[in-house]
Amino acid sequence: MTPHLNAPGGPVLGLFVAAGSLEEAERAAEAACLNTLNSDTCFTGYTLVRCAAAFVGPFYEAELQ
Template sequence: MYLIHAHLEPPPGMGIPEDTDVRVCALGRPEERVRHGSLHADARPHPVLGLFVAAPSLAAAESVAREVCERAISLDPALHGVRLLRCEAPLVTPYYEGLIAPPARE
C-alpha cells in the first residue's frame, strides 16, 4: 500500500469541497484499489489529497492516483475548475534523517 499525495489547485477565489476525499474515492474502480482518502484542505500552498492505493509498485500507485483524480475532476461538477498539479509519493527523508541523527550535546 502506498500513500500518494495529489496536489490540487481550486479555481481562483474558490475553495476545495470539504468532501473531496470522499468524492474522489467514490470514483475509483474496484481494480484500482484506492482504499482511503484524506483531504488536507488547509495545506499550503495548495490543498493536498492523500490517497492510499494498494498497488504492486510506487509507479503504479502514482499512476492510479492520477487517473482517479483526473476522472473525478472531469466527472464531478463540484470539482469543476480544480487543477491537479502533481500526484506523487510524499518525501519522508527528513523524518528518517531525524531518527538517525546523533543526539544533540548540551
C-alpha cells in the same frame, strides 16, 4: 481518501493505494484524481498539479514475513 483543504500551497488529497510498484501507485492515484476532477462540475476550476506516491516500507516488510 483524506482531504487536506488548508494545506500550504493549496488543497491536497491523500490516497492510500496498494500497488505492485511506486509507478503503478502513482498511475492509479493520478487516474483516480483526474476521474474525480472530471466527474462533477463542483470541481470546475481545480487542476491536478502534481501526483506522487510515497514508499511505505513497513507495509512491504510485513508482506515479506
